[in-house]
Amino acid sequence: MKNTITFLAGLIFGLGLIVSGMTNPANIIGFLDIAGNWNPSLVFVMLGGISIAFFAFRYMANKKLTLFKEPVHLPGTTHLSKELVIGSLFFGAGWALAGFCPGPALVALGMGSKQAGLFVLSMVIGMLAHDSLFKKSSH
Amino acid sequence: MQLTIDWLHYTPGSALTGGLMLGIGASLLLLFSGKIAGISGILAYVIKPTHLFSQDAAWRVLFLIGLISAGTMYPFIAALPPASIAASNPTLIMAGLLVGFGSRMGSGCTSGHGICGLSRLSLRSMVATLSFMTAGFVTTYLTLHAS
Known part of the structure; x- marks a missing residue:
C-alpha cells in the first residue's frame, strides 16, 4: 500500500508538471524573461503547489510518525551557508540556459525527448562531480 | 524598463491546475512516506x-x-502539450552540469526548495529560491538581451 502511494505521488507530481506547462522549456524562459515578453504563468504553478503542500506540512509539523506509523524525515538544517546561495545561483543559471529543472527534465525524458536525455545525463554527471568533490552524503 | 505580458502564452488555469497536482503529489509523499518531494x-x-x-x-x-x-x-x-527546446546540444550539456552541480551544492531544486521548502516556511529554502530565481532572471537577460 505504501509503495503504491509512493509511486502514485511520483505519477501525480509528474502529470502536474506536464499539465502546468513546466515540461515546456519555452514557458520557463518566458517566465524568466522579464525584460522581454513576460509570461507570469509559472507564478500560478507555485501558488497551486504551495496552497496544498502548506497544509500537509502544517499537519505534519509536530508529528513524529506518518499516517502509516513510520518515522518522518524532514530536513533539520536551519543555518544559511555560502554553499546554499552559490549552489542555487549555479542552479538558476543552468535552469535559465535550458529551461529545464530536474523534475520536468525527467518527465520529458519519459516522453522520449533526446534533448531531455542529454540534459539529464549532464545533470547526473554534475551531481556525481559535486558529491565526489565534496564527499557529501546525499540525503 | 517597461513590463510587457505575453498574453498569447499566458495560461493561468492550466498552470494552477498543474500546480495543485504538484501539491497533491508532494503531500501524498509527505503524509504517507514522511519524505520531502525534492527531485534533485x-x-x-x-x-x-x-x-x-x-x-x-x-x-x-x-x-x-x-x-x-x-x-x-x-x-x-x-x-x-507543445514543447519547444531552444537550447543547442552544447548549451543543454552546460545547463545540465550547472543544474546537477548547483542543486547538490545548494541542497535542493525547484521542487525541494521552491514547492516543499516554501510550503514549510523554511528560511533556507526562501534564500535558495530567491537565489535561483535571481540567477535565472539575470542569465535570461544576458542570453536574450545583452548582445
Whole structure:
C-alpha cells in the first residue's frame, strides 16, 4: 500500500508538471524573461503547489510518525551557508540556459525527448562531480 | 524598463491546475512516506551504485518511476502539450552540469526548495529560491538581451 502511494505521488507530481506547462522549456524562459515578453504563468504553478503542500506540512509539523506509523524525515538544517546561495545561483543559471529543472527534465525524458536525455545525463554527471568533490552524503 | 505580458502564452488555469497536482503529489509523499518531494536529492541518492540496491533507495526509485512514467503514459490519456527546446546540444550539456552541480551544492531544486521548502516556511529554502530565481532572471537577460 505504501509503495503504491509512493509511486502514485511520483505519477501525480509528474502529470502536474506536464499539465502546468513546466515540461515546456519555452514557458520557463518566458517566465524568466522579464525584460522581454513576460509570461507570469509559472507564478500560478507555485501558488497551486504551495496552497496544498502548506497544509500537509502544517499537519505534519509536530508529528513524529506518518499516517502509516513510520518515522518522518524532514530536513533539520536551519543555518544559511555560502554553499546554499552559490549552489542555487549555479542552479538558476543552468535552469535559465535550458529551461529545464530536474523534475520536468525527467518527465520529458519519459516522453522520449533526446534533448531531455542529454540534459539529464549532464545533470547526473554534475551531481556525481559535486558529491565526489565534496564527499557529501546525499540525503 | 517597461513590463510587457505575453498574453498569447499566458495560461493561468492550466498552470494552477498543474500546480495543485504538484501539491497533491508532494503531500501524498509527505503524509504517507514522511519524505520531502525534492527531485534533485532523490535522484542524487539513487545514481550512486552503492546506494541503488539499498533499502533506503526503494521509495526513491518508486517515486522516480512514477515521475518518469507520467511522461510516458500521458500521451495515452491526452495529447501532449507543445514543447519547444531552444537550447543547442552544447548549451543543454552546460545547463545540465550547472543544474546537477548547483542543486547538490545548494541542497535542493525547484521542487525541494521552491514547492516543499516554501510550503514549510523554511528560511533556507526562501534564500535558495530567491537565489535561483535571481540567477535565472539575470542569465535570461544576458542570453536574450545583452548582445
